[in-house]
Amino acid sequence: MLFATGREIEARELLGRIESLKPQNGDLRLELSFYRLAHLAEVWPAELGVLKSLLINGVRSRGWNFSENINRVRQTGQPNVELLQAIADVIADKSSIETLDRFPEWIHAEPS
Numbered sequence: 759m760l761f762a763t764g765r766e767i768e769a770r771e772l773l774g775r776i777e778s779l780k781p782q783n784g785d786l787r788l789e790l791s792f793y794r795l796a797h798l799a800e801v802w803p804a805e806l807g808v809l810k811s812l813l814i815n816g817v818r819s820r821g822w823n824f825s826e827n828i829n830r831v832r833q834t835g836q837p838n839v840e841l842l843q844a845i846a847d848v849i850a851d852k853s854s855i856e857t858l859d860r861f862p863e864w865i866h867a868e869p870s
Contacts, residue, residue: 785818788812789849791805792849797830803866809845818851824849840861
C-alpha cells in the first residue's frame with residue numbers, strides 16, 4: 759500500500775528490509791517482485807526475468823488485488839501499464855500465463 763499511496767521512500771525501505779530477510783515463500787517473493795517491477799523503473803528488465811521465472815514455475819497469489827498499484831502506475835506514467843496489468847491478472851490467477859505472450863518484453867525476458 760505504501761507504493762500505491764505514493765509513499766515511495768517508505769515503500770523502498772520496507773521492500774529492502776523484507777528482501778534482506780530472503781523470504782522463501784514463493785507467493786511473497788512473487789508479490790515483492792511485482793512491486794519492484796511496477797514501481798522501480800531501474801530494475802527493468804532484470805526483475806521481469808525474476809518474475810517470469812516464478813510464474814513459469816507455477817507460483818501465484820490467487821485472489822491478490824493489485825488494482826491500487828496499477829492505478830498508481832497509470833498516474834505516474836509508467837510505460838508498461840498494460841503488461842503490468844496482464845502480469846497482475848496472471849499472478850491473481852485471473853488469466854493464464856499464455857496471455858503474456860502478446861508482449862514483446864515478456865517474450866524477450868530471460869527467466870532467472
